[in-house]
Amino acid sequence: MSVLKRSEAIILKGVKFGESSEILSIFTREMGKIKAVAKGKRRPKSHLAAPLEPFKLSEIVFYFKPDRDLQLIKEAKVLRSFDGFREDYRKASLGFGILKLLDHALPEHASHEKVFQMTLKAFEILERSPSLAVYYAYKVKFLSFMGHRIETDRCVVCRQRIGSDPPVLYFSPHDFGPICKTCYLRGEIHGAIEIGQDNIEEIKTLMWGHFYNIADLQIHDKTLEIIDKCVGEAFHIPINGEIIKM
Ligand SMILES: [Zn+2]
Structure with missing residues (x-):
């Protein structure tokens, strides 16, 4: 029926x-x-x-x-x-x-x-x-709603807080978050990319900011790349946004 x-x-x-x-x-x-x-x-x-x-x-x-x-x-x-x-x-x-x-x-x-x-x-x-900022904020928020919230405060391996001390860190799209230098140097992290603290700050802004307040922001290409890679990992979509697996 x-x-x-x-x-x-x-x-x-x-x-x-x-x-x-x-x-x-x-x-x-x-x-x-x-x-x-x-x-x-x-x-x-x-x-x-x-x-x-x-x-x-x-x-x-x-x-x-x-x-x-x-x-x-x-x-x-x-x-x-x-x-x-x-x-x-x-x-x-x-x-x-x-x-x-x-x-x-x-x-x-x-x-x-x-x-x-x-x-x-x-x-x-x-x-x-x-607005690219709104489009990418949508992706970041969508990831959160689908259970893949991007970590912005702690190393995804050792859970230590990141941010203040070593300026250069790494990001693992596979684990949806940053990796501290110690953990990066200690082991093989598949697909990790080198990033800066400013990329993490931008992700935070996109994650928590209201669309209206962020519409005019310029976001670094590296941040967009990180977000696209996370979307690719979460939903098997390649980073150019074209869907191959239907
Ligand atoms: Zn660590």
């Missing part, structure tokens, strides 16, 4: 299905990520077309069956449009980066209210300004 559900939704991806339909990956507020068919969406004048495009907050009504891979969309309407993403390829590429990350990393049928809210907040800012 399927039940009729209603939820706010963000479309993550659409793939053509048959003549005029689409299979969609959707981040719903109530049930987390689902896959659903939108019949006839590609027909001219289909009422499903506009609300089931990327960069909309929509309300969808769908038939849900937990043991079924694909749910069925009954109706949909737009609640809010983030049209700024269509004006500028830099905004669009950051927006699509978020959609790809969610499509790849969110588990199915598990709601994530905080991630849902955070995504809408990031959209509000990114549709106005293509």
Whole structure:
């Protein structure tokens, strides 16, 4: 038996299905990520077309069956449009980066209210300004919500506090945190990269800062590299952001 559900939704991806339909990956507020068919969406004048495009907050009504891979969309309407993403390829590429990350990393049928809210907040800012700081803050916060919080205070091997004494330290993307010089010199740390305390400070700022307050910050390339490597480790996404494992 399927039940009729209603939820706010963000479309993550659409793939053509048959003549005029689409299979969609959707981040719903109530049930987390689902896959659903939108019949006839590609027909001219289909009422499903506009609300089931990327960069909309929509309300969808769908038939849900937990043991079924694909749910069925009954109706949909737009609640809010983030049209700024269509004006500028830099905004669009950051927006699509978020959609790809969610499509790849969110588990199915598990709601994530905080991630849902955070995504809408990031959209509000990114549709106005293509801020790399906001985009990377989103990644850092998303890692935390998914159980991979980046350590910023202690060496991930010996748990000693880092920061004050030796200026140069190392970072292990595999362990999501810094490594002190002693531990680095003592043993083989796979994939560790040399970093500075300023990179750790930037990660802290991105982790705890409000999107609005950090939008204009310039972040060092090394910090962006560390974050991308952590995302790659957590979700098996390569560092250029292109998803290879689907
Ligand atoms: Zn250590």
